[in-house]
Amino acid sequence: xxxxxxxxxxxxxxxxxxxxxxxxxxxxxxxxxxxxxxxxxxxxxxxxxxxxxxxxxxxxxxxxxxxxxxxxxxxxxxxxxxxxxxxxxxxxxxxxxxxxxxxxxxxxxxxxxxxxxxxxxxxxxxx
Amino acid sequence: xxxxxxxxxxxxxxxxxxxxxxxxxxxxxxxxxxxxxxxxxxxxxxxxxxxxxxxxxxxxxxxxxxxxxxxxxxxxxxxxxxxxxxxxxxxxxxxxxxxxxxxxxxxxxxxxxxxxxxxxxxxxxxxxxxxxxxxxxxxxxxxxxxxxxxxxxxxxxxxxxxxxxxxxxxxxxxxxxxxxxxxxxxxxxxxxxxxxxxxxxxxxxxxxxxxxxxxxxxxxxxxxxxxxxxxxxxxxxxxxxxxxxxxxxxxxxxxxxxxxxxxxxxxxxxxxxxxxxxxxxxxxxxxxxxxx
Numbered sequence: 001x002x003x004x005x006x007x008x009x010x011x012x013x014x015x016x017x018x019x020x021x022x023x024x025x026x027x028x029x030x031x032x033x034x035x036x037x038x039x040x041x042x043x044x045x046x047x048x049x050x051x052x053x054x055x056x057x058x059x060x061x062x063x064x065x066x067x068x069x070x071x072x073x074x075x076x077x078x079x080x081x082x083x084x085x086x087x088x089x090x091x092x093x094x095x096x097x098x099x100x101x102x103x104x105x106x107x108x109x110x111x112x113x114x115x116x117x118x119x120x121x122x123x124x125x126x127x
Numbered sequence: 128x129x130x131x132x133x134x135x136x137x138x139x140x141x142x143x144x145x146x147x148x149x150x151x152x153x154x155x156x157x158x159x160x161x162x163x164x165x166x167x168x169x170x171x172x173x174x175x176x177x178x179x180x181x182x183x184x185x186x187x188x189x190x191x192x193x194x195x196x197x198x199x200x201x202x203x204x205x206x207x208x209x210x211x212x213x214x215x216x217x218x219x220x221x222x223x224x225x226x227x228x229x230x231x232x233x234x235x236x237x238x239x240x241x242x243x244x245x246x247x248x249x250x251x252x253x254x255x256x257x258x259x260x261x262x263x264x265x266x267x268x269x270x271x272x273x274x275x276x277x278x279x280x281x282x283x284x285x286x287x288x289x290x291x292x293x294x295x296x297x298x299x300x301x302x303x304x305x306x307x308x309x310x311x312x313x314x315x316x317x318x319x320x321x322x323x324x325x326x327x328x329x330x331x332x333x334x335x336x337x338x339x340x341x342x343x344x345x346x347x348x349x350x351x352x353x354x355x356x357x358x359x360x361x362x363x364x365x366x367x368x369x370x371x372x373x374x375x376x377x378x379x380x381x382x383x384x385x386x387x388x389x390x391x392x393x394x395x396x397x398x399x400x401x402x403x404x405x406x407x408x409x410x411x412x413x414x415x416x417x418x419x
Contacts, residue, residue: 003241010235037243047239049232
């Protein structure tokens with residue numbers, strides 16, 4: 001089944017970040033598998049009606065994080081990547097989501113919980 | 128000439144309206160959002176085909192008038208040989224304009240499917256290959272005809288009075304026209320692949336609309352190439368038969384080639400496109416949201 005990307009133009013989150021996050025989430029959830037081809041920058045820009053530079057930046061960020069690779073003849077494909085932090089963190093995230101679903105929490109509530117946890121255990125800046 | 132042009136205008140209008148009505152009648156619209164792009168595609172195709180047929184009619188009407196002896200032929204043979212290619216260029220320009228003005232995504236929330244698509248995905252493979260093959264045969268045929276010619280416009284120089292022959296004088300512009308047509312066709316197919324996807328409809332429906340557009344472009348190009356090839360080889364066949372003693376084998380060969388070009392055009396036009404069959408049988412094949 002084809003995955004659909006949604007970009008909210010009025011959101012405070014930058015457009016490239018929305019795209020990056022959704023592709024990374026789809027790859028993490030296994031909806032995009034290693035070797036799956038992504039649409040070209042121009043196709044995705046035309047479908048979303050946003051600038052090609054925005055899509056190119058999202059793809060660059062994904063490539064830098066190891067989620068995708070760009071090959072000359074195959075375009076942008078999903079990379080074979082282990083989630084950062086290993087399987088323990090992934091399993092913990094899965095348990096968190098299962099617990100949130102059981103408690104009927106909304107996705108935004110889960111995001112807020114994770115943001116709060118990240119803030120409480122923030123990494124001190126080196127600068 | 129005025130009467131002929133008026134008749135051409137009437138034919139163009141009737142054909143254009145008929146294509147629009149036929150297109151609207153046979154295309155299912157799964158949602159209200161599909162009506163605008165469906166109408167846009169139908170209008171673009173109707174105008175493109177009407178311009179193609181109108182250009183052919185206007186281009187060839189002086190030839191008909193000249194053959195009827197009503198007046199001297201105002202066009203040279205080389206110009207006549209390029210009429211189908213010129214009509215095909217008009218056809219491609221109109222089609223390309225339709226794809227460049229395709230309805231843009233609107234609203235604050237935009238959607239796109241994470242599925243790649245390219246010109247190869249939307250063009251019916253057999254038809255695409257047939258058009259490219261026809262172009263190759265036409266170029267090769269012009270090279271062969273030019274190679275066996277005695278002069279740029281003659282097959283046998285000593286008896287060339289009134290017997291035009293498609294040598295290099297005709298061959299070079301025809302070859303250039305074929306190469307330009309193929310390049311322009313690939314460009315328009317790329318535009319069709321790149322135009323924004325229709326939102327709110329199953330992916331199969333959007334792909335079917337693209338495949339139909341690509342099929343129309345390929346059909347138009349096949350007609351133009353086949354018409355050019357048939358005309359050139361018909362002229363060559365007549366000249367070779369009249370200027371060769373005893374009659375050579377080339378004349379029937381040319382006529383067979385003419386027949387093959389004509390058959391290829393008929394096949395391209397007659398074989399129906401079943402692009403919307405999958406869309407009819409899988410109405411709920413829409414994408415699944417990645418977004419949480």
